Amino acid sequence: MTRVAVVVNPTKFDDVDAARRTITEVCARHGVDDPLWIETTEDDPGSGQTREALAQGADVVCAFGGDGTVRAVGEVLAGGDVPLGLLPGGTGNLLARALDLPVDDAAEAMDVVLGGREERIDVGVLRADGEDERVFLVMAGMGLDAEMMDRTDDRLKAAVGWVAYAVGGLRAVLEGGFGVHLQLAGGPVVRRRVRAVVVGNSGRLQGGLALMPEARLDDGLLDVAVVAPRGVVGWVRALATLVTAGRGHRSLDRSQAPAVRMRADAPTQTQLDGDPVGAYRELEVRVRPGALRVKVAGTGGV
Template structure:
């Protein structure tokens, strides 16, 4: 039986397959040039937001989420702080879940708590300032608008900064601070400033509280820097800073920078209203030389011991009355996302302003 049609059928099928393959390949190439490729959800970088629920409104949360997705990131993991855990546990959970950046959305206390978890991990911290002070965010140039700050957190540059570590009254556990810690007047201001007053008048509440506390009795204490002999001093307040700028842009410690591997210490001891005026003038003019009313030191570690228990604070959070504060610098262990740009954000060590 003549089966000549078999090879003809095979050739016809081969031709159909070749033609169909060419057509499909051309369509695929055309589609690739007309439509950009989109990453699958599981391939997108993941942001996490550690948020103080008291500070953030639903509209702000929606803006942060929209900013993340518009930049090609996945929708953020939302982890809310609590009274018992103001951010450290949530930030640890974010790292464990593979977050590529953790946004601290709240005030300086939330930022400090998130930094407690992220220091040494290499995971970047973004700043979404929602508090009264927002001192670290101001220092590194992060905008106050939530969407703009989120954009910086996702697209900005990485900057490694120092953190301070503090132990109180022999407690073996160290706590992190990023801005300032200390005892005396500044701590009393933080402890006695009414939350309702802050809600009504904002930062002015701190100045009102400060005016009430500035004439409290002086205390006696010792300051030992870098393991040296303790220096006896009278004091209204002694502050140790990783940065030196206060609310309102007042510069308390002009030499302080957040990446110089040093802590800055200032002891303030005016005895009268005239003395406070002199202190204020020195702060405004940013003079940093020794004076009987205001003294400056720089060190990698410092121990402050008071004769009587005194109010103390860490990054603006009151921690009660203490007798001893042991502090040290931990250089370059925290990655912070800052606005992209070629200019350094901190002055070189020893430069004047």
């Protein structure tokens, strides 16, 4: 490895220069040249910067920011031979957590990038209302989870971290659910009244909770969680299942498939890797097995 690029979201750091010095020092310790440092902008959260890094011959491209930065970088790298490196800079750091990578120490995370190994993981692809396909690396969802993220105050998130999502969730949970027609990989169409439908490569949420405990990043399948509690008893049962990683039931139904299609009765808030992307009626989701190379620590599989 001779050329490292870092795509960084400068809004995530109080002192961007200090963050850059930290990464540069780790590179020097590993005998690697100073990294190519490319900052994101309001208009481009990382895609153009990743293409620039590839054009300049980067052997690895690191996403240094939140989950939106990771997704933008990963979307460009998917299908290619240049691996993604993960440097923590956000509140969720969802993919890093799913891969058991450092989420609180950028220097330690950079050590993994330069001294770890490569693994291939699946990526999800989502088409909403016939628009262009978009990649997600961890989870996509329609309903309560997206509403929760959309209602989370950025200032509160910066102050208290992932707990802010719980506050947004309390606001969203007071609203009713929505009707949806759900179809898994060409199977029968099922009509449900739900609060959320989540599709993911990983089932791990903030706080160590496992929404989809059987999910794996490299199994070539999407895991689907249908959240459909009715009344207080239904919510208690769903939450108990979430906390204990227990077996699914009608209030929290889980399944697996290589592709999923859902059509809501009305436009419903949707999220990709924790970022709300707008209200849509129809989502078509599929998996691209092993499409993304990523730097991980240790030995064994992902």
